[in-house]
Amino acid sequence: MTPSVRVIPNAATRAVSLLRTIQYTHPPSCPCHSNPNHHHHHIPPAPTFTPRPLRTSGASSARRYATPAEPLKEYAFEMAASSIRFGPGSTQEVGLDLKNMGANRVAVVTDPTVDRLVAMDQVRQSLDREGISYRVYNSTRVEPKDSSVRHAIDWARPYAPDVFLAVGGGSVIDTAKLMNLYSCYPDADFLDFVNAPIGRGLPVDKPLKPLIAVPTTAGTGSETTGTAIFDLVERRAKTGVAHRNLKPTLGICDPLNTATMPAAVKAASGLDVLCHALESWTAIPYNQRVPRPNNPINRPAYQGANPISDVFSFHALRSTIKYLPRAIRNPDDHEAQSEMLLAATLAGVGFGNAGVHLCHGMSYPISGQNPTQYRHPGYDVPHPLIPHGVSVAVTAPAVFRFTAASNPERHLAAAEVFGVDVSRVRKEDVGAVLADAIAKFLADLGDQPNGIKALGFTSADVDALVEGTLPQRRVLMLAPALEDDVQREREQLRALFENAMTHH
Incomplete structure (x- = not known):
């Protein structure tokens, strides 16, 4: 049920209240269609944001200050795209x-x-x-x-x-x-x-x-x-x-x-789109990010999920699941090739403003370390290579199994796009359901590594992978369910890499 909007005398405050009500009680709408029945898939709202209580100065009730121990949360997002x-x-x-x-x-x-x-x-x-x-x-x-x-x-x-x-x-x-x-x-x-x-x-x-x-x-x-x-x-x-x-x-x-992309390149590139969409869709809401910048020039490009990025990310997710298998299997399927290029661009707008999180943060040491000099089949390059799209997708089942508890509704919506019947899925099972759906999608594409073990990694490499992930603060800060404690974060990342050794 949509909560009512309390009428507040101050016009600016009333506008902010109305914006929050629209943003967090309705799914993001298609910019061209205001009819809520136009789309068949329901997109759940972002988590409700409860403003942090502020301490009122005794000298003046007009000025309010956050406690020094608690950095101010973000209150705005910016939309930027080419x-x-x-x-x-x-x-x-x-x-x-x-x-x-x-x-x-x-x-x-x-x-x-x-x-x-x-x-x-x-x-x-x-x-x-x-x-x-x-x-x-x-x-x-x-x-x-x-x-x-x-x-x-x-x-x-x-x-x-x-x-x-x-x-x-x-x-x-x-x-x-x-x-x-x-x-x-x-x-x-x-x-x-x-x-x-x-x-x-x-x-x-x-x-x-x-x-x-x-x-x-x-x-x-x-x-x-x-x-x-x-x-x-x-x-x-x-x-x-x-x-x-x-x-x-x-x-x-x-x-x-x-049109000239080899099938392996189409697959790896499309998997990057998939993770861009999933990660930006499930990133923390922009107004949960801290600290708030003291100058707008310092507001990061990656801001957290927001009403505009949601529209682009979710549409890109639907298109990728629908068209990527077709694009890989049939180079003459011009509709699929065109729709995948459009999906890549739309996902770029989505994640370019919302950001990505764990799949990308964990991918950087995976592709950078490459302990057995793995070279992905289908790439005509003279050096070892774990393509970026492969390095992000290979951890996706483990990542979204982990993050699902932070926002079951959004993860459930993603699972439905993969074709899962979600009508009877319990909240506590959403992570496993989405992880299985992603793993099946990867397996059905063909020629995709079944976890990081297939790339040459073993449990002996996990500590190095964790240490290579920890510096990726700009994406880790957007990861839901990741704890804000370095030692605990290490333990969580270690478990994620271990769980990513194989998809099943």
Whole structure:
């Protein structure tokens, strides 16, 4: 039953009260359809937020202060995403986009494989047709390391482009973001903007050069976000930079560019979409995050689940479950290929504002440590590789079994999307039900590792995996059910990795 709204004389307070009532008593609505019967799936509300009691100063009842021992919780969220153009053949417009920007020196960033594909052919033709001056950097590494990122930055700085154009998967787009960042901060130390506590986590306090992103995979959603991830070799873990100013100016999502993805790449990329959607859907609510920033420039890109991110994340989850198996099995299923690219973009908007949590936090040491030099089948790369999508999905059954108790309604809604009959599922069983549904989905896709043991990890590696996860504060802080005590957190992460050894 929807609680009534108490009428409060103060207009501002009344507006806030009404917003909270709408936000936490109704499912997120489709922006184009206000009819609550339009969608067949009920989306449960976020957990109800009860404001923290504040201590009133005896000197003035108009000013209220939180107790010093309790940091203020967040009270606002921000919506940030790139402009998106979606449609087959839209890559051909990029030359006109650059001409409209008045671009004089364009850095085109790609990788050796994409440089030989139709996407780069289309880009070159479009730029040449409009007389755009450009140079191509094609040495981006799949799953970039700090060394490959530094190499790209060293190439970009002396060229001093006025626009960046990234053509490729998430690795290419993320590398281009970092090239842009460090070209605009030529005196910055490499760790200045890297996420704390590994780096200094400084805010990006000025606009960067325009960046156009043309994704050639349907997975990372990097064309919408201000996040760039790489492997910091000396720490044996992934980290990165996250700030709204890194997000591309424009993402050109052309389904023709994903048609050449091998099945293994489609699967891994799609699993990244799956986890983006599930994690952002189940992240802590934005107004449970602490501390509240003392300046809006310090508000993180990853803020917690909120009414806007919920719409994008849940839609992306439905689309991925429906279309990913089809996209993998039939390269001529153009509807499925197109819908997966759209799902990746929508999930990018969702997690780019809400954030991800345990699957991603645990994935970074998994892909970074790779103790047996595992190389995923279907990837044409000259080095060992645990693809990012594989590294996040491999822990998903264990993760959502663990987090379900924090919000059974949301986890139950996710299980229903997987096709589970949830009409008689008890709250205490939701975690096991969702975990089984995810494990079955992974098994049905084929060629997916059955837990981290299949990637070469054993119980002897768990402590190193835990230590590689603990520095991922920007995502762990959004994890439901994870305790705010380092020793207890270690124990919980250790149990999660042990439970992730196999899915059954």
